[in-house]
Amino acid sequence: INTVICRDAVEASEQVAREIIDLIRKRSEESKPVVLGLATGSTPLLLYKRLIQAHRDEGLSFKNVITFNLDEYYGLEREHPESYWKFMHDQLFDHIDIPAENINLPDGRVPRDEVFAYCQNYEKQIEEAGGLDIQILGIGRTGHIGFNEPGSSEDSLTRMVTLDHLTRKDAARDFQGENAVPRNAITMGIGTILKAEKIYLMAWGQAKAEIISKAVEAEPTGVLPASFLQLHKNATFYIDRAAASELT
Numbered sequence: 001i002n003t004v005i006c007r008d009a010v011e012a013s014e015q016v017a018r019e020i021i022d023l024i025r026k027r028s029e030e031s032k033p034v035v036l037g038l039a040t041g042s043t044p045l046l047l048y049k050r051l052i053q054a055h056r057d058e059g060l061s062f063k064n065v066i067t068f069n070l071d072e073y074y075g076l077e078r079e080h081p082e083s084y085w086k087f088m089h090d091q092l093f094d095h096i097d098i099p100a101e102n103i104n105l106p107d108g109r110v111p112r113d114e115v116f117a118y119c120q121n122y123e124k125q126i127e128e129a130g131g132l133d134i135q136i137l138g139i140g141r142t143g144h145i146g147f148n149e150p151g152s153s154e155d156s157l158t159r160m161v162t163l164d165h166l167t168r169k170d171a172a173r174d175f176q177g178e179n180a181v182p183r184n185a186i187t188m189g190i191g192t193i194l195k196a197e198k199i200y201l202m203a204w205g206q207a208k209a210e211i212i213s214k215a216v217e218a219e220p221t222g223v224l225p226a227s228f229l230q231l232h233k234n235a236t237f238y239i240d241r242a243a244a245s246e247l248t
């Protein structure tokens with residue numbers, strides 16, 4: 001894992017945005033699509049702001065961009081205030097010129113008995129788009145990436161998962177208390193993420209310092225799913241000083 005320690009989240013988000021913007025420009029000259037794997041949560045907010053700015057002020061077009069989001073809570077309607085569908089539209093998609101048909105997010109409303117086939121198809125769609133060029137990640141305090149909680153295997157694919165207690169506790173502030181947080185989610189797997197050409201994980205603040213040091217320095221283990229990123233040849237952690245404070 002390469003680690004890039006930045007002054008703050010603004011500087012780090014700017015660097016990640018630059019990588020994405022440069023790739024979109026390069027590919028659009030060749031009339032080829034760019035396939036992005038995207039995350040929700042508080043971590044990528046500044047990155048999405050910067051991409052919107054590039055669209056508004058620098059004429060960057062997202063017409064050739066195809067996106068696949070990592071995850072979605074199971075059982076939420078799209079318009080639920082905490083759905084990741086809504087988050088992505090509010091924070092990014094509604095402000096850029098990406099065609100609606102290029103946007104892919106796991107659907108939290110699939111009937112239970114269709115989830116398995118639905119997830120297999122999500123994998124197939126990623127492949128048919130040409131695979132992920134860049135995967136953007138945050139990291140949860142359990143060490144999850146996407147919603148791959150401790151216990152996830154290295155070769156896991158898109159599937160239904162049970163959320164960890166700590167993850168639901170962290171989400172409780174956004175929902176009306178912990179009981180309102182869904183118990184399940186659909187997430188890309190570790191194996192899905194590791195197939196991406198490049199991976200950028202971002203993390204800010206002291207609360208992420210311990211998990212970042214373990215993800216980078218501990219032996220790769222399913223107890224800490226983000227540690228599997230050590231197996232990828234092109235994974236970079238963009239972190240601020242606080243999140244880097246427990247690296248040895």
Ligand code: F6R
Pocket residue numbers: 038039040041042043044070071137138139140141144145146147
């Ligand atoms: C979001 C996701 C999660 C978050 C992680 C960190 O799509 O897959 O893994 O990246 O929970 O969340 P924040 O950024 O809110 O600290």
